[in-house]
Amino acid sequence: MNGYVANKEDLLNRLRRAEGQVRGIQRMVDEDVYCIDILTQVSAATKALETVALSLLDDHLSHCVAEASAEGGPVAEERLREASAAIARLVRS
Numbered sequence: 001m002n003g004y005v006a007n008k009e010d011l012l013n014r015l016r017r018a019e020g021q022v023r024g025i026q027r028m029v030d031e032d033v034y035c036i037d038i039l040t041q042v043s044a045a046t047k048a049l050e051t052v053a054l055s056l057l058d059d060h061l062s063h064c065v066a067e068a069s070a071e072g073g074p075v076a077e078e079r080l081r082e083a084s085a086a087i088a089r090l091v092r093s
Contacts, residue, residue, distance in 0.1 A: 003060055054090075
């Protein structure tokens with residue numbers, strides 16, 4: 001079972017909101033809206049996706065990584081590598 005199951009509805013709501021924001025941005029570009037107004041909406045959509053990513057990362061660390069660490073061995077090492085790589089991707093984006 002994935003660690004985010006308890007927060008699944010919240011994650012889906014946030015993703016739907018971000019999807020709506022992206023559709024709104026497309027509409028704004030199509031309608032030749034002022035650049036700064038579009039950039040403001042891009043920032044809001046980016047923030048919404050970052051919030052989802054951080055929530056998933058927190059769930060992964062507190063569930064998947066913690067559980068694997070308790071067991072130890074190669075699975076624990078792999079989960080830690082995955083988490084580290086995910087954090088690196090988030091920091092670079």
